[in-house]
């Protein structure tokens with residue numbers, strides 16, 4: 328009989344509304360526990376992707392092991408998971424929570440409870456976790472921790488006597504937070520002698536070692552050389568190594584019950600390792616798998632096309648590899664007359680789309696064009712069939728359509744009372760219907776709306792921020808399908824319809840959108856040697872028009888025949904510019920034209 332003491336392990340996630348300071352607090356914990364020496368501290372240590380550091384946001388959860396010498400004289404093993412705050416990545420949060428017994432719920436002392444604070448608190452409560460509330464940014468003069476404490480009790484129904492006041496910036500209160508974690512978060516339970524039962528909470532692809540899986544062990548243990556079985560994928564493999572992140576990968580002899588760490592699978596097939604799957608022994612299996620995760624459902628679809636058609640297979644390969652790390656990604660092949668071969672890719676939201684596109688471009692060195700985002704429409708045809716349409720090109724001829732239904736969301740917006748009028752106006756402009764409004768405290772009101780997803784994915788969020796001076800926060804969930812009067816808006820360049828510029832839109836908005844789009848494209852498409860008319864059309868009917876005037880562009884004219892190296896530089900710059908263009912018929916169209924719809928004011 329092996330024995331293993333789990334009483335000194337604490338597994339917890341750090342959750343919060345975006346920008347409330349999760350990553351900063353995680354950094355502080357790493358330095359206070361000397362997991363990372365002060366001289367090696369770069370900010371946002373757990374945000375390992377370039378995009379995360381540049382944008383200052385967390386996209387992927389990251390699990391790191393920290394050893395903490397507590398006031399009671401004992402040393403504790405903390406497995407800390409930093410999670411994303413943006414609504415697009417909620418599924419990442421629920422994945423992390425499934426691996427933990429506790430959650431530190433961070434609330435910004437200047438902002439109070441916001442929309443994702445509510446949804447993250449609910450996720451943690453539904454997962455039956457011990458919650459440690461932390462009120463952050465108390466160093467700021469505008470902090471009002473007592474009011475925020477009251478909001479945590481009133482709005483979230485979480486006892487806030489235990490709430491710890493901290494500053495991720497100065498480090499104040501972080502020691503108290505670590506002590507609170509020791510006391511309030513339960514240690515894991517489980518049986519080291521039972522057959523292995525471990526949850527795959529994340530995975531990534533490594534060129535040399537194959538797929539590496541992050542796991543949380545619920546029963547049993549894993550050592551190098553073990554023969555394991557993936558229950559859902561029905562795949563066996565030999566463990567090539569185990570280790571923990573501190574945050575650099577550190578090999579260990581064994582991962583035991585209650586612990587979090589990584590397993591090197593050696594598998595080169597990205598499909599074999601599924602996040603949410605249960606690992607068990609190949610010969611000694613656990614009777615039933617863990618519940619796993621609810622599959623993330625894509626909300627938004629766009630076409631992704633390689634600028635250079637030769638990159639089509641590389642794009643497929645890159646999507647396969649990204650999928651290991653981001654299982655929410657789904658795609659099917661798509662062909663466009665204008666852009667050639669590509670894929671229709673499903674995303675959790677627009678931020679997710681931007682992030683994936685950027686990762687494909689940077690990590691896989693691909694030049695890509697993304698087309699207008701679309702949602703998943705249900706089209707009921709006159710012949711009685713129903714088809715799912717995710718791309719404007721797939722919309723049947725109007726005569727064959729009986730009716731169309733579109734996905735609706737139930738959105739919740741929390742803002743100070745003085746902005747309720749502005750928020751309602753915005754919702755009306757986006758075909759939203761206010762269902763109810765509750766005064767949470769004197770400082771905040773929560774409003775609920777039913778709103779089409781298609782309206783939310785365009786400019787809703789930016790508009791909300793600007794009309795409420797950044798004070799409103801938004802959260803939403805899918806609520807069902809509703810019928811709507813939708814049409815396909817086509818764009819013609821120099822008389823030719825460009826399929827990649829088409830868009831499905833509500834009939835009442837088609838005229839304004841067509842005008843806006845034609846004007847916007849006129850600014851984006853550079854002057855060519857001939858005049859380029861841009862037209863917006865529904866079916867055969869032209870409803871808007873603008874024109875790009877002709878101009879002869881001689882880049883060398885400015886050089887007065889002088890400096891040869893300057894001339895060469897200019898020509899190279901022009902060549903680089905061309906690389907980012909796509910020739911549609913005889914017209915050179917820059918990449919951003921295909922996403923122009925996102926920038927149109929209607």
Ligand SMILES: Nc1nc2c(ncn2[C@@H]2O[C@H](COP(=O)(O)OP(=O)(O)OP(=O)(O)O)[C@@H](O)[C@H]2O)c(=O)[nH]1
Nearest residue numbers: 345346347348349350351384385412464494495496
């Ligand atoms: N003054 C002050 N600023 C803080 C504190 N904690 C975080 N910040 C700042 O708040 C901003 C957001 O902090 P992050 O740690 O990136 O927030 P986050 O919650 O991890 O954000 P996401 O990962 O994008 O959800 C950064 O500019 C931090 O420097 C604090 O205690 N005091």
